[in-house]
Amino acid sequence: MGMTMSQKILAYHAGLDEVKPGQLINARLDMVLANDITAPVAINEFEKCGADSIFNKEKISLVMDHFTPNKDIKAATQCKQVREFANKYDIVNFFDVGQMGIEHALLPEQGLVGPGDLVIGADSHTCTYGALGAFSTGVGSTDMAAGMITGQGWFKVPQAIKVNLTGKCTGFVSGKDVILHLIGMIGVDGALYQSLEFCGEGVSSLSMDDRLCIANMAIEAGAKNGIFPVDDITIKYCENRFKRPIMKFEADDDAQYAKEITIDLSSLRPTVSFPHLPENTHTIDEVGKIKIDQAVIGSCTNGRLDDLRAAASIIKGKKIAKDVRCIIFPGTQEIYLQALREGLIETFVEAGAVVSTPTCGPCLGGHMGILAEGEKCISTTNRNFVGRMGHIKSEVYLSSPAVAAASAVTGYITDPAKI
Amino acid sequence: MKIHGTVHKYGNNVDTDVIIPARYLNTASHEELAKHCMEDIDADFVNKVKPNDIIVAQRNFGCGSSREHAPIAIKASGISCVIASSFARIFYRNSINTGLPILECDEAANDIKNGDNLEVDFDTGIINNLTTGKQYKAQPFPEFIQNIIKKGGLLNSIK
Numbered sequence: 001m002g003m004t005m006s007q008k009i010l011a012y013h014a015g016l017d018e019v020k021p022g023q024l025i026n027a028r029l030d031m032v033l034a035n036d037i038t039a040p041v042a043i044n045e046f047e048k049c050g051a052d053s054i055f056n057k058e059k060i061s062l063v064m065d066h067f068t069p070n071k072d073i074k075a076a077t078q079c080k081q082v083r084e085f086a087n088k089y090d091i092v093n094f095f096d097v098g099q100m101g102i103e104h105a106l107l108p109e110q111g112l113v114g115p116g117d118l119v120i121g122a123d124s125h126t127c128t129y130g131a132l133g134a135f136s137t138g139v140g141s142t143d144m145a146a147g148m149i150t151g152q153g154w155f156k157v158p159q160a161i162k163v164n165l166t167g168k169c170t171g172f173v174s175g176k177d178v179i180l181h182l183i184g185m186i187g188v189d190g191a192l193y194q195s196l197e198f199c200g201e202g203v204s205s206l207s208m209d210d211r212l213c214i215a216n217m218a219i220e221a222g223a224k225n226g227i228f229p230v231d232d233i234t235i236k237y238c239e240n241r242f243k244r245p246i247m248k249f250e251a252d253d254d255a256q257y258a259k260e261i262t263i264d265l266s267s268l269r270p271t272v273s274f275p276h277l278p279e280n281t282h283t284i285d286e287v288g289k290i291k292i293d294q295a296v297i298g299s300c301t302n303g304r305l306d307d308l309r310a311a312a313s314i315i316k317g318k319k320i321a322k323d324v325r326c327i328i329f330p331g332t333q334e335i336y337l338q339a340l341r342e343g344l345i346e347t348f349v350e351a352g353a354v355v356s357t358p359t360c361g362p363c364l365g366g367h368m369g370i371l372a373e374g375e376k377c378i379s380t381t382n383r384n385f386v387g388r389m390g391h392i393k394s395e396v397y398l399s400s401p402a403v404a405a406a407s408a409v410t411g412y413i414t415d416p417a418k419i
Numbered sequence: 420m421k422i423h424g425t426v427h428k429y430g431n432n433v434d435t436d437v438i439i440p441a442r443y444l445n446t447a448s449h450e451e452l453a454k455h456c457m458e459d460i461d462a463d464f465v466n467k468v469k470p471n472d473i474i475v476a477q478r479n480f481g482c483g484s485s486r487e488h489a490p491i492a493i494k495a496s497g498i499s500c501v502i503a504s505s506f507a508r509i510f511y512r513n514s515i516n517t518g519l520p521i522l523e524c525d526e527a528a529n530d531i532k533n534g535d536n537l538e539v540d541f542d543t544g545i546i547n548n549l550t551t552g553k554q555y556k557a558q559p560f561p562e563f564i565q566n567i568i569k570k571g572g573l574l575n576s577i578k
Binding site for chain 2: 038045066071074075078121123138140141145146188189192193222224277385387388392
């Protein structure tokens with residue numbers, strides 16, 4: 001029986017010729033990741049079981065991105081614990097304030113993850129690296145701790161949903177609209193325990209930043225991973241970043257899928273997810289007049305250069321609407337610097353937006369942009385659950401950077417083609 | 420192993436942000452996390468929960484973030500078991516790894532009401548609703564998974 005792309009990567013890392021859906025395997029890990037929230041729990045577990053060594057000092061990444069720069073004494077204490085652990089075990093890829101970026105923007109950019117890799121991370125958006133053709137999935141801190149000790153993890157081999165992309169995105173439609181549309185189609189548990197495998201001629205029209213955004217939100221459909229084929233765009237992205245040889249896995253022609261879905265990219269419209277689930281999608285044409293109090297542009301979903309360029313192209317020469325706070329979060333220091341060189345930061349500041357250091361802060365209601373009771377926010381982040389960005393009676397609307405930028409300028413959720 | 424407890428009932432897609440809001444993730448202390456368990460879906464939960472009580476919910480329980488703080492907070496609040504129609508996959512794995520007993524049973528999850536008294540047998544997967552007299556059968560975990568849960572989590576079980 002043929003295998004999907006995800007199954008082939010799992011089989012390779014388990015040292016098996018073949019795996020079948022439902023099979024339990026033990027597999028070798030290429031990268032094990034945690035952040036300043038999940039690493040402390042992992043370190044406590046690591047120490048509780050009496051471990052005194054790590055499997056590989058270059059294959060663990062610890063990124064201080066969630067409550068940093070430290071939002072309070074407790075957050076500072078957690079970062080201190082992780083910093084001391086990283087120093088004790090000489091962990092090479094420890095990223096503190098100054099080097100750190102939002103983990104899922106940072107690891108691909110730094111070439112720490114790449115095609116054919118098997119990656120686990122104690123963060124649900126670890127599925128982002130599927131954009132590069134890796135099998136990458138989120139786990140809890142205990143699995144992460146076990147991964148740090150042994151360099152291995154156990155997996156149940158998933159079935160896959162094949163998502164065939166045709167056509168090309170038009171106008172202001174981007175990767176974010178593709179993934180919001182898909183989640184709207186299948187629901188927040190539509191791909192539960194399964195892979196989302198993207199394929200078809202439409203893939204070649206999607207930039208790496210679009211693919212990273214799409215794979216990032218696979219978890220919002222309940223998926224175990226989202227994955228893209230390795231093509232020229234992947235290889236070009238990996239040049240001068242990824243140090244290891246590129247492993248290119250392809251789904252077999254006779255691979256079995258649980259379901260097949262086709263999306264014509266040319267038919268998509270800018271899409272907005274209404275509170276309080278990412279599946280509550282509406283096209284921009286159906287939104288109506290919704291006044292916003294805040295616009296957030298950034299995060300592991302949409303904090304990359306394509307995103308900042310899209311936002312800046314709309315905001316340039318205009319002003320952020322009165323009574324709207326527009327907060328911009330570049331994903332990494334490198335993205336920040338490039339945005340500075342291109343004049344994007346100047347555009348944002350002149351318009352009356354603020355530009356923050358990279359941090360996950362507002363996306364999860366941590367700090368740097370919390371909402372009060374009754375407030376509404378248009379956000380390029382990934383979740384709009386109850387209380388996600390602040391008060392339980394605040395509301396988050398998810399969109400692309402173009403829609404968020406247009407909305408920041410008008411004060412209402414707005415079609416970027418109409419300003 | 421059998422447990423008895425009173426049900427706290429919730430609906431579909433109970434996410435990890437409402438189970439333990441991120442604003443409290445600046446600590447890994449089990450006791451601290453327990454103080455805010457279910458705060459954004461049921462602000463009174465921590466006042467009414469009693470040791471051995473049971474959470475029953477419907478589809479996709481624990482969706483969202485990978486935070487292990489979610490099963491930790493539930494367990495530390497006194498909850499002895501979560502029964503749901505389905506679980507989000509990271510939460511499912513985290514529950515086993517942290518020693519929180521969970522059972523998937525669609526019929527039970529749909530039928531059982533808030534305040535019902537249940538008897539749950541983890542070895543057989545039998546759920547008895549002592550309030551209505553109705554019985555349900557969930558798939559019990561295999562012995563090795565039950566052992567992880569009994570020992571309080573994965574790393575406790577291998578040390």
